[in-house]
Amino acid sequence: MSAVLTAIVALFLIGPVLLSALAGVTANWFLGASAGLTLAWVVKVWDLYAHTIGLSLWLALCCLVCTLLLGVPAAYALARTPSRLARLLEELLTLPVAVPGIATALGLILVWGAVGDFRIHWTFLLIGHVLFTLPFMLRAVLAALRGAELEVLEEAARACGANFRQRFLGVVLPNIRGGILAGALMVTALSIGEFNMTLLLSTPHTMTLPVGLADSYASMRLEVGSAFTLVFLVLLVPPLVAMQALSERLGR
Amino acid sequence: MARRSESAGPFLLRAALLAPALVLLLAFFLLPLAKLAMLGFEGQGYWAAITAPRSLRALRDTVLLSAAVSFSAVALAAVVGHFLARRRFPGRRLLVAMLTLPMAFPGVVVGFLVILLAGRQGLVGSVTEALFGERLVFAYSFAGLFAGYLYFSLPRCIATIMAAAEALDPALEEAARSLGARRWRVVRDVILPGLAPALVASGAICFATAMGALGTAFTLATDTSVLPMLIYTEFTLATNLGVAASLSVLLGATTWVVLALARGASGSLAANA
Amino acid sequence: MSLTALLQNCARSFPDGTRALHPTTLEFAAGSVTALLGPSGCGKTTTLRLLAGLAMPDAGGRVLFDGTDVTGLPVEQRGIGMVFQNYALFPNRDVAGNIGYGLEVRGVPKAERTARVAEMLRLTRLEGLGHRRVDQLSGGQRQRVALARALAPAPRLLLLDEPFGALDARLREALRAELAALLATLRITTIFVTHDQAEAMALGDQVVVMQSGRVLQQGSPRAVYQQPANRFVGQFVGTLNHLGGDRFCRPEALRPDPAGTLGGVVLVSFFEGGHTRLHLRPEVPGAEGEWVLNLGGTVPAAGSRMTLALDSAAVLHLPA
Numbered sequence: 001m002s003a004v005l006t007a008i009v010a011l012f013l014i015g016p017v018l019l020s021a022l023a024g025v026t027a028n029w030f031l032g033a034s035a036g037l038t039l040a041w042v043v044k045v046w047d048l049y050a051h052t053i054g055l056s057l058w059l060a061l062c063c064l065v066c067t068l069l070l071g072v073p074a075a076y077a078l079a080r081t082p083s084r085l086a087r088l089l090e091e092l093l094t095l096p097v098a099v100p101g102i103a104t105a106l107g108l109i110l111v112w113g114a115v116g117d118f119r120i121h122w123t124f125l126l127i128g129h130v131l132f133t134l135p136f137m138l139r140a141v142l143a144a145l146r147g148a149e150l151e152v153l154e155e156a157a158r159a160c161g162a163n164f165r166q167r168f169l170g171v172v173l174p175n176i177r178g179g180i181l182a183g184a185l186m187v188t189a190l191s192i193g194e195f196n197m198t199l200l201l202s203t204p205h206t207m208t209l210p211v212g213l214a215d216s217y218a219s220m221r222l223e224v225g226s227a228f229t230l231v232f233l234v235l236l237v238p239p240l241v242a243m244q245a246l247s248e249r250l251g252r
Numbered sequence: 253m254a255r256r257s258e259s260a261g262p263f264l265l266r267a268a269l270l271a272p273a274l275v276l277l278l279a280f281f282l283l284p285l286a287k288l289a290m291l292g293f294e295g296q297g298y299w300a301a302i303t304a305p306r307s308l309r310a311l312r313d314t315v316l317l318s319a320a321v322s323f324s325a326v327a328l329a330a331v332v333g334h335f336l337a338r339r340r341f342p343g344r345r346l347l348v349a350m351l352t353l354p355m356a357f358p359g360v361v362v363g364f365l366v367i368l369l370a371g372r373q374g375l376v377g378s379v380t381e382a383l384f385g386e387r388l389v390f391a392y393s394f395a396g397l398f399a400g401y402l403y404f405s406l407p408r409c410i411a412t413i414m415a416a417a418e419a420l421d422p423a424l425e426e427a428a429r430s431l432g433a434r435r436w437r438v439v440r441d442v443i444l445p446g447l448a449p450a451l452v453a454s455g456a457i458c459f460a461t462a463m464g465a466l467g468t469a470f471t472l473a474t475d476t477s478v479l480p481m482l483i484y485t486e487f488t489l490a491t492n493l494g495v496a497a498s499l500s501v502l503l504g505a506t507t508w509v510v511l512a513l514a515r516g517a518s519g520s521l522a523a524n525a
Numbered sequence: 526m527s528l529t530a531l532l533q534n535c536a537r538s539f540p541d542g543t544r545a546l547h548p549t550t551l552e553f554a555a556g557s558v559t560a561l562l563g564p565s566g567c568g569k570t571t572t573l574r575l576l577a578g579l580a581m582p583d584a585g586g587r588v589l590f591d592g593t594d595v596t597g598l599p600v601e602q603r604g605i606g607m608v609f610q611n612y613a614l615f616p617n618r619d620v621a622g623n624i625g626y627g628l629e630v631r632g633v634p635k636a637e638r639t640a641r642v643a644e645m646l647r648l649t650r651l652e653g654l655g656h657r658r659v660d661q662l663s664g665g666q667r668q669r670v671a672l673a674r675a676l677a678p679a680p681r682l683l684l685l686d687e688p689f690g691a692l693d694a695r696l697r698e699a700l701r702a703e704l705a706a707l708l709a710t711l712r713i714t715t716i717f718v719t720h721d722q723a724e725a726m727a728l729g730d731q732v733v734v735m736q737s738g739r740v741l742q743q744g745s746p747r748a749v750y751q752q753p754a755n756r757f758v759g760q761f762v763g764t765l766n767h768l769g770g771d772r773f774c775r776p777e778a779l780r781p782d783p784a785g786t787l788g789g790v791v792l793v794s795f796f797e798g799g800h801t802r803l804h805l806r807p808e809v810p811g812a813e814g815e816w817v818l819n820l821g822g823t824v825p826a827a828g829s830r831m832t833l834a835l836d837s838a839a840v841l842h843l844p845a
Contacts (some may be wrong), residue, residue, distance in 0.1 A: 002331050002332070002334070002335035003335065003339075005328065005331050005332060005335075006331070006332045006335050006336065006347075009328055009332050009351070009406060009410075010347060010350065010351055012402075012403070012406075013350070013351055013353075013354055013403065013406060013407065014350050014351075015369070015375075016365035016366070016368055016369050016403075017354070017365065019365070019368045019369065019375060020364070020365055020368055023368060029373060030373060069272070070272050070273040070276060071273065073269035073270070073272075073273075074269060074270050074272075074273040074274075076269060077266040077267070077269040077270040078270070080266060081266055089270065089274070092277065092282075093273060093274075093277060095277075095281070096277075096281055098460055098507065098508065098511055099285070099464075099504050099507075099508075100463060100464030100480060100500070100503050100504060100507060101464055101466070102464065102466055102480045102483050102484060102500065102503075103285070103288060103464075103483075103500035103501075103503060103504050104281065104284065104285070106284075106288055106483070106487065106496060106497060106500050107281075107283075107284025107285050107287055107288040107500075108280060108284050110284060110287050110288060110291065110493070110497070111283055111284045111287050112280070112284070127276075127280050130276065131276070131277075131280055131281055134273065134276075138273075164265065186356075189356040190356060193356050193357065193358035193361075194358065195358040195359055195360050195466065195467040195470075196359070196464060196465065196466045196467065196480070199466060199467075199470070199484065200484070200487065200488075210358045210360050210361070210467070213358075213360050213361060213364070214360045214467070214470055214471060217360065217363070217364050217367075217471050218471075218473075222367075222368075222373060225364055226364075226368070229361055229364060229365075232361065236356065236357070237353065240353055240355070240356055241349070241353075244349050244352065244353075248345075421611075421613060423609045423610070423611065423613035424613050424615060426579055426600065426607075426609065426613065427607070427609055427613040427614075427615070427674075428615070428626070428630075429579075429599070429600045429601040430577060430579075430600050430601070430605060430606070430607040430609075430675075431601075431606075431626050431627035431630055431674065431675075431678065432601050432602075432604070432627055432630045432631055432678065433601055433626075433630045434601055434630075437630055441615070441626070442615060445615075445616075445617035446616075446617070
């Protein structure tokens with residue numbers, strides 16, 4: 001019985017993805033796959049929405065750099081401070097995940113929307129993405145820092161005479177690289193797909209891939225939407241697969 | 253304790269490492285939220301906004317939908333997660349990968365998948381038309397929203413519960429059986445208590461995500477209006493910032509209360525387990 | 526009160542075809558205490574799981590309890606008691622809840638259950654701990670709860686998987702004596718798995734020595750020690766000194782004797798309290814390895830030569 005239910009759930013989760021991929025390369029979905037296969041829709045998507053793809057990839061890259069620079073040192077400081085204050089700060093830093101994205105976006109617009117041209121600059125989106133993804137980086141790195149016998153290793157490095165910089169670069173970072181990589185992949189995938197916050201934050205000048213997707217679903221043929229979805233999945237799936245492969249390797 | 257903090261270097265250094273993240277949080281999260289709350293509470297607007305029939309209906313529907321989805325997703329994921337954790341069969345790893353892959357699909361895409369499945373030109377429609385001569389279309393109703401929300405909730409629940417089931421000692425199940433417990437007794441007395449913290453935790457995350465989800469409803473443009481969608485229309489179409497702010501506070505507060513309750517429950521469950 | 530268990534021609538294969546257990550027939554007499562002894566991977570745990578009904582034998586194998594075929598019965602219907610490695614106590618139930626579980630599942634009324642749990646608590650010297658959470662118990666207490674839980678439904682066959690595996694050496698010995706006394710009063714057919722030969726010898730009135738999925742020898746501890754079936758058994762249950770060819774002896778068969786015919790050079794000695802353990806390099810043609818013997822009193826210094834006499838009745842002829 002469990003096996004049957006698992007199969008049904010799998011079909012429910014995987015079926016629509018295959019359906020969408022098929023629709024994206026079908027000449028006329030209404031007539032069915034018999035109408036022939038074509039890449040015309042993908043080309044059309046490229047013409048219409050290439051800029052959204054470019055912006056999303058650029059945002060994801062910048063977001064990754066920011067979360068690495070902000071998240072890794074913060075996680076290290078939190079992991080090494082066994083106080084109530086540190087616990088509280090950790091709670092606080094992971095709060096943006098629990099607050100609905102649209103509320104955060106509204107607040108950002110209220111406070112910062114009228115400051116110069118910030119509202120129509122891509123960095124406005126970046127702020128939102130970093131807020132939302134930082135908790136995931138933080139958690140992944142914290143988990144790695146708290147696992148492993150890192151504190152003992154660090155003490156061993158101190159006993160060998162290593163200063164803080166040498167310890168952090170030579171002992172800490174190499175031993176938590178699995179956690180950092182897992183966090184990085186998660187951040188990339190989440191940034192590429194972020195919509196709840198981005199819908200309000202984006203402007204006609206700053207349209208990301210998911211917002212473009214929503215636009216195509218609302219105003220284009222079904223085949224165009226499918227083709228765009230296909231392009232999106234081709235971008236999103238590699239980091240996700242890498243993440244799974246990594247977590248399996250770390251799990252063993 | 254003293255030994256621990258010594259190995260971490262001086263306090264100032266740690267503060268310096270934390271400061272940039274905290275500044276970001278303060279300027280771009282806490283300050284905006286405070287401003288939002290102030291605007292939301294200003295004057296009589298707050299009470300009027302959240303007691304408007306439209307708002308109450310949206311709140312009710314959103315909570316109902318999120319609760320139904322969380323419950324279903326956790327129940328399904330419990331069976332699937334336990335099955336995947338215990339059985340070894342060829343293709344298992346691929347199956348696990350495919351089941352958890354949709355975890356990072358954004359809501360808009362999920363909405364579109366529901367349209368492909370149950371929309372006007374959807375698969376369910378074609379199949380039912382061929383079988384019964386009538387197209388079944390439910391993408392744009394409450395059922396369509398439910399299907400979409402279930403779609404993006406399942407992968408995360410399965411991943412969490414599968415991890416918990418893998419950590420559950422199989423010897424406990426064998427011990428119960430050796431004492432005479434049949435299948436359902438084992439489920440009731442060993443598996444469910446063992447998984448309980450994970451079930452509550454994943455249910456809570458599921459609920460919070462569903463409450464705040466915007467993309468799926470946006471794509472489906474259903475008759476049922478969920479709260480985030482209402483906030484969006486208030487803000488963009490009616491440019492009614494005060495109402496949007498009030499509703500955001502309502503949404504955030506409801507979500508937070510449920511998360512806090514669940515955390516308390518899962519804490520006491522974990523203490524008992 | 527107890528039953529005779531019989532494994533008839535039972536084998537167990539992994540999916541890839543390798544054998545965890547080669548076809549094996551073993552009888553466990555009613556009321557006996559049997560140790561399944563062997564190194565890890567020898568098939569002893571597989572044998573125990575076949576008896577429990579947690580694993581099924583390959584086609585052709587049968588499990589019989591008092592002559593009744595129970596091969597098709599799953600564990601929950603076999604009416605056995607089992608103590609698991611690391612005990613597998615239910616963390617969501619307190620001590621009494623764990624011990625009473627088997628009775629609860631059988632639908633025993635509450636009053637009767639409470640009385641039986643109290644009796645088991647007394648029997649295993651856990652009085653007053655009934656409402657303790659299982660994670661607040663010491664290792665020895667956990668082991669006793671696991672034993673009480675297995676015994677509460679009055680099973681006719683008791684199976685124990687490495688019952689002392691999770692305990693430290695000193696506690697092991699104390700609990701071993703306790704378990705031996707308990708088993709002697711209960712007279713339940715008992716089969717336990719261990720990799721520790723001292724434990725097997727002390728607790729079992731029968732020992733089954735296994736290696737690579739095969740039974741090498743079944744017999745009393747004395748028989749297995751004094752007439753091992755082959756070199757592996759001889760080495761696993763004690764120390765063997767090689768005399769050349771297929772001839773071996775136990776350390777106690779050698780004694781210092783100026784008129785003796787054997788000689789050796791002392792390599793090293795270990796003072797072990799009651800006696801001193803000597804390692805010698807034999808000066809006998811054909812003898813391989815080192816000899817070990819235990820001496821009381823004064824011990825010759827390393828490098829000195831010793832003359833030894835051999836009790837010829839104690840010479841063992843062992844095939845490889």
